Amino acid sequence: MxxxxxxxxxxxxxxxxxxxxxxxxxxxxxxxxxxxxxxxxxxxxxxxxxxxxxxxxxxxxxxxxxxxxxxxxxxxxxxxxxxxxxxxxxxxxxxxxxxxxxxxxxxxxxxxxxxxxxxxxxxxxxxxxDDVRSCFALTEPEAASSDPTNIFTTATLDGDEWVLEGHKWWISGAIGASWAIVMAVTDPDAAPHQRASMVIVSTDAEGFEIVRPLPLMGHAAGYGHCELRFHGARTPKANLLGGRGEGFAVAQARLGPGRIHHCMRAIGAAERAFELMCRRAQTRETRGEPLAAKQMVQDWVAKSRIEIDTARLSVLHAAWMIDTVGKKGALQPIAQAKVQVASMLQEVVDRSIQVHGALGLSEDTPLASFWRTARALRFGDGPDEVHKVAIARRELARFA
CATH class of the missing domain: 1.10.540.10 (Acyl-CoA dehydrogenase/oxidase, N-terminal domain)
Structure with missing residues (x-):
């Protein structure tokens, strides 16, 4: 490497x-x-x-x-x-x-x-x-989104159009998006991984409703993480992305590099939070000495440095695996990095908030925003627990 x-x-x-x-x-x-x-x-x-x-x-x-x-x-x-x-x-x-x-x-x-x-x-x-955005509609409130094979939203072919009925939520970026890729059941009687397809739907289609932006730890503005409903929303038959019944395969192929991109950005956020923590520790005094002189703060700095550098190497390794053996061959390091980095970012940001005191809870620094993102990353693109199960199964299979 x-x-x-x-x-x-x-x-x-x-x-x-x-x-x-x-x-x-x-x-x-x-x-x-x-x-x-x-x-x-x-x-x-x-x-x-x-x-x-x-x-x-x-x-x-x-x-x-x-x-x-x-x-x-x-x-x-x-x-x-x-x-x-x-x-x-x-x-x-x-x-x-x-x-x-x-x-x-x-x-x-x-x-x-x-x-x-x-x-x-x-x-x-x-x-x-161009200055255009989109969204990706997969998760649903009525289904455990850790298993996307059990979604309920349907797309039924009616002549030359797909007709969508269903309910989605936590759809990132839906506010201001021009179109959505929607995962919907097209063959309800097929095998679990072949029931669903990906369908492209315009957000201005009749029956495409943005119910509300869901507050993420109290933040509901901007691009949004939205609840959607489809009330007979129609889209052309030609808007099937990939083959019919290939929704799960398309989703997996799409999410692999996406997980790594999230991890790469998270390393940068962790590095910024670390720098803010160190600068605050050097300049903030209490009881006659800077916070940097406190052994507990030094412990937080040391742990954070170790964790960031270790996580960065994991992400680079996963990226190198994608480059050398492809997305499928890199499933294990991608999953490992996803779990490791989300947890690392939350820990580092939390320590930085603690060093900043109440200032860290405000919007006067990027730390509160980082913390919201870090906590959400432990669910985004699959919860930590699902990835851990997959990691363990692949490892145990080597010793079966």
Whole structure:
């Protein structure tokens, strides 16, 4: 394994760091407020984010996630990991500026891998080139989402259209999205992993209802994590993504790299939280000495440094496995990294909040936002417990 960085990636990282330092980090709070206040059903991005997206594209810092296939910049997953970590330092605002935010990256990749030429042109190209967003509708309140084979939402073929009936929730990015990839049952009597398909549905279709943005630890603004209902929503028959009954396979292929992207961003957020913790410890005094002199704080700093560096190596290893043996061959390291990094981020951010005192609970630092994201990551793309079971089963199978 070689995690050394090419001259090209080092140059891109310097360009990205300079862009973040000049345009993003000084305006982070302002940009976050703009997202929360301006994003609406017909507004994908606030004006300030659109302005910076244009600058990022002109600077060649665009679609960096689109790895060594299609018409992307040709980076490996390991190389992208180095850049994605930088974006994670402003976790709520930065990825969208570089057109590297979820769920759009996963949706675009699924479209490029499984879509027809017409679907690519109509749906993927705008995601890659314009100020357009999408969402991915899988989880449901009536079904344990740790097992997506038991979903209830249906898509029934009626002539040349699919008709959707059902209920989804925690659909990230639904506010302001132009279309959704919806996982729905198309063959209820088929085998569990062949019951569902992926269907592309316009968010302005009649019968497509955004019920509400669900509050994530009290935060319900911005792009949203939404509850949706489908009341006979119709979409053309041609909007089936992949083959009929292949919904589970498409979902798994889509989620593998997505999990790694989440982990890469989380490393950047953890590094930022760590830096904030160390600076606060050096400058805040109590009982006549800085917090940095306290042995307990030193313990938190040491643990955090060890955990971040260990998690980074796990993520790079998983990315290297995807690059060398493909997504399927990398299932084990992807799952391990997903569990490890989500827990690590929560621990590091929590320590940083503790060092900041009540300031860390406010929105005056990015720590509260980081903590919400960290806690959600332990569910996102599959709960920790499901991944642990899969990890254990694969390991035990080696000794059967």
């Amino acid at each position: 070689d995690f050394g960085h090419s001259d090209r990636v080092l140059a891109l990282r310097e360009d990205l760091r300079a862009f973040m330092a000049d345009h993003v980090l000084p305006r982070e709070a302002e940009l976050a407020r703009a997202i929360d206040e301006e994003v609406a059903p017909d507004v994908a991005y606030p004006a300030a984010i659109r302005e910076l997206r244009a600058k990022a594209r002109d600077a060649g810092l665009w679609n960096l996630w689109l790895a060594n296939h299609h018409d992307g910049p040709g980076l490996t997953n390991v190389e992208y990991g180095v850049l994605c970590e930088e974006m994670g330092r402003a976790l709520y605002v930065a990825p969208a500026i570089f057109n590297c935010s979820f769920p759009d990256t996963g949706n675009a990749e699924a479209m490029l891998d499984y879509g027809t030429p017409e679907q690519v042109q109509q749906y993927a190209r705008p995601l890659l080139e």
